[in-house]
Amino acid sequence: MRYLRxxxxxxxxxxxxxxxxxxxxxxxxxxxxxxxxxxxTLGSLSSLWAEELQRRHPGVLxxxxxxxxxxxxxxxxxxxxxxxxxxxxxxxxxxxxxxxxFGYAPTAIPVAQDEIAVFVHRDNPLERVSVPQLDAxxxxxxxxxxxxxxxxxxxxxxxTQGGVLQPxxxxxxxxxxxxxxxxxxxxxxLCRGDYAPQLNRLVGSSAIVRAxxxxxxxxxxxxxxxxxxxxxxxxxxxxxxxxxxxLSRSLLLYINREPGxxxxxxxxxxxxLVLSADGQAEVRRAGYAPLSATEVAELRxxxxxxxx
Numbered sequence: 001m002r003y004l005r006x007x008x009x010x011x012x013x014x015x016x017x018x019x020x021x022x023x024x025x026x027x028x029x030x031x032x033x034x035x036x037x038x039x040x041t042l043g044s045l046s047s048l049w050a051e052e053l054q055r056r057h058p059g060v061l062x063x064x065x066x067x068x069x070x071x072x073x074x075x076x077x078x079x080x081x082x083x084x085x086x087x088x089x090x091x092x093x094x095x096x097x098x099x100x101x102f103g104y105a106p107t108a109i110p111v112a113q114d115e116i117a118v119f120v121h122r123d124n125p126l127e128r129v130s131v132p133q134l135d136a137x138x139x140x141x142x143x144x145x146x147x148x149x150x151x152x153x154x155x156x157x158x159x160t161q162g163g164v165l166q167p168x169x170x171x172x173x174x175x176x177x178x179x180x181x182x183x184x185x186x187x188x189x190l191c192r193g194d195y196a197p198q199l200n201r202l203v204g205s206s207a208i209v210r211a212x213x214x215x216x217x218x219x220x221x222x223x224x225x226x227x228x229x230x231x232x233x234x235x236x237x238x239x240x241x242x243x244x245x246x247l248s249r250s251l252l253l254y255i256n257r258e259p260g261x262x263x264x265x266x267x268x269x270x271x272x273l274v275l276s277a278d279g280q281a282e283v284r285r286a287g288y289a290p291l292s293a294t295e296v297a298e299l300r301x302x303x304x305x306x307x308x
Contacts, residue, residue: 031059032266035081038065038072039180040204041114041223042085042251045286049279053270060266068203069180076256077101082267084254087114087180087223098256107257109299111274113289116185116247117224119209119231121216125163126156128235131245133157134189137170137219141193145239151198153217173208173220176201185221188247225287251288262304272305 034053036046043066050062065071065081072084073094090098090106098106118134120126133156135144142149150156154167174195175182182201186192202208205222212218213230220231227233236245253274257263263271273279280290291299300307 029059030057030265030269032061032264034060034062034083034266034270035075036062036064036083036085037067037075037081038083038085038254039069039087039251040066040175041069041087041179041181042066042111042253045112045251045282045288046083046085048282048286049270049274052278052282053273056273057266057269060269062270066204068176068178069183070178072254073098073106076106076254079256082255082264083270086252086254087249088184089250089252090254102256102258104259106254107303109253109255109271109274109303110250110291110295111253112251112283112286112291114249114251115224115289116181116188116221116249117227117233118189118219118221118236118247119212119227119233120219121212122230122232123216124219124232125160126153126165126234127160128237129156130237130239130241131189132239134236135191135193138172138174138185138196138199139190139193140196141190143191143193144189149196168217171215171218172196172199173211173215173218174199174201175205175208175222176203181205181221181223184249185247189221223287268303268305271303272300275300275303275305 043064046064050064053062054060069086069088072086073090075081076084077098095105118129132144132146133150136142136146136148136150151170152167153165153170156165174185186195202211205226208220208222209226209228209231212220236247237243238245255267275296280296283290297307
């Protein structure tokens with residue numbers, strides 16, 4: 001009996017050490033490549049996630065191409081990307097093209113909440129603008145109901161805190177057609193109308209912020225997380241001239257996952273990071289709103305990721 005009492009803990013210790021070693025070896029053994037193609041809005045955040053994934057798993061190489069949400073569906077269909085970040089939902093046509101290729105729908109994973117801001121040069125006296133006024137500036141169709149197009153700052157009625165809007169032409173800055181932000185703003189601020197030909201279409205939210213910061217006559221829109229002290233954010237109000245309006249949206253990662261199938265190991269490791277406390281902390285640091293604990297738990301269960 002004395003012999004058993006002495007050796008049993010040693011046997012247990014040996015088993016624990018072997019199990020621990022296998023777990024470490026398994027984590028170190030994770031290797032492979034991942035490609036992400038899509039949203040510019042999610043570009044910085046995707047890069048941060050990729051860097052952390054590679055720090056945790058040195059054998060994994062992840063490439064991030066932030067060229068616009070419109071590139072994500074094509075990359076997923078062609079198999080050149082494992083992850084398709086989008087700042088809007090896939091259009092019915094994009095989703096149908098995916099279904100025709102694979103026979104099932106792509107999997108959409110919400111990862112953050114974003115808000116589109118409208119902003120002007122910091123010296124512009126304007127404080128707020130209505131959705132119909134935005135439509136009158138940025139579109140040629142005026143579907144939101146403003147009586148006339150607004151192409152001159154003096155023609156824009158609004159709260160200027162005692163300042164005066166000069167009779168000078170408005171410079172419009174926005175995203176290119178491949179951007180999810182372009183489509184979202186068109187839907188929510190232009191009532192699905194057509195953009196004015198005067199719009200300066202730039203690649204990337206940071207480029208729009210820089211352009212407006214250097215143009216006293218400029219006005220633009222971009223993800224709120226990209227704004228800085230060189231521009232002034234405007235309050236957006238509804239057509240009643242009173243009710244505040246928030247241009248919020250979900251930021252999504254699309255993947256190709258056959259229903260009922262298990263996630264590939266490197267992709268599972270990436271999504272495990274994204275939907276972790278550390279991954280969502282990066283969301284907040286990037287200027288976006290993270291998911292709630294309930295939302296994270298539901299997504300992890302749906303994707304077959306470990307809970308807790």
